[in-house]
Amino acid sequence: MLSRVFHTRNVFNCYKFIPKPFPLTPSRTAACVANEAETVELAYASYESTSDVENPATPPLIILHGLLGSKNNWNSMSKAIHKKTGRKVISVDARNHGDSRHSSQHTYIHMAHDVMSLLQKLELNKVSVLGHSMGGRTAMVLSLLCSDLISSLVVVDISPIKTSPQIYSMGNLFDALQTVSIRPGIPMSKARKLADEQLKPTISDLNLRNFLITNLIQTNTGAFTWRVNIPALKENFQSHIASFPSNLKGLQFSGPSLFIGGSQSDYIGKDELKDIQEIFPMADLVFIEGAGHWVHSQKPEQFLDVVCKFLQEK
Incomplete structure (x- = not known):
């Protein structure tokens, strides 16, 4: 290829x-x-x-x-x-x-x-x-x-x-992602595990959690963030995406x-x-x-x- x-x-x-x-x-x-x-x-x-x-x-x-x-x-x-x-x-x-x-x-x-x-x-x-x-x-x-x-x-x-109706429940995912907090500087494997633990109380589906965690990235400073623009998606979800x-x-x-x-x-x-x-x-x-x-x-x-x-x- x-x-x-x-x-x-x-x-x-x-x-x-x-x-x-x-x-x-x-x-x-x-x-x-x-x-x-x-x-x-x-x-x-x-x-x-x-x-x-x-x-x-x-x-x-x-x-x-x-x-x-x-x-x-x-x-x-x-x-x-x-x-x-x-x-x-x-x-x-x-x-x-x-x-x-x-x-x-x-x-x-x-x-x-x-x-x-x-x-x-x-x-x-x-x-x-x-x-x-x-x-x-x-x-x-x-x-x-x-x-x-x-x-x-x-x-x-x-x-x-x-x-x-399931589409509207997707809006809850933005809130769940925004609550995830991971200290900087740790290995990505550990960060993913911590993100999974923090998402689990809100999102019971393991496959869905794994899918969401593919968006976790580490910046040049070692900090962790989401590569998706959660604020913009949350703001536009009900009126323009759903x-x-x-x-x-x-x-x-x-x-x-x-x-x-x-x-x-x-x-x-x-x-x-x-x-x-x-x-x-x-x-x-x-x-x-x-x-x-x-x-x-x-x-x-x-x-x-x-x-x-x-x-x-x-």
Whole structure:
């Protein structure tokens, strides 16, 4: 695997987002759109090969992680998708997450424009996009604002229609993370153990605690902190993250779309397909048995098969 930038000529039409009033009007380029949305520079990892396995004729796949996640969570899956499909895969850190810049603004509109700006920088004029949870909603917004750019769309365990009650409990995680206090200068292994002990009274799920602790980092001074921007996420959660934007009504993405749900999750309902198709007319909805919200990590083989079959057919 090599990390390099794939260059092409890039001109594509997107919608200029104006919160109020409508209608939306086309802008000249993605750069124009991105500048108006006050974008931040996004960190990313590229999975590609110089061998004959890679298929340059297929659009790259952009992967967008969920809330409190990072591109690192998708490392193994990104490699597997690239190997199985021959597509270049680019896994991205959202603003206020991972190695990307922080901002006080955290909305799906801003996150979609961040991705537009990245694609402009990489000179990519056609991509497929896969997003999980928060990343899934970002991917949906991106496809609605910039449909000509998107070859196909994969949304993992999140809905544009309803909001799971479990989403609102996610807000409690910010408070739990903010209460963690670790003395500086100790080894990272010990710091992680202490963080786990402090989170345990509030968060009983060991897998969730381990997931959150992946965000613990040590600064140059030896102090420990969270790499996610907890204050900004907490401030924007109820009004901008927990639900799908309501002011995109009337827009559609008519390209191939696949919604993947976990059978044990309530983030997307089995009865929602008809309503989803009002926004994404070509959408299909499948459920992976035995999976919860983190479908890709709980049932990775089944998830890989479903995603790659869709990408190879569409």
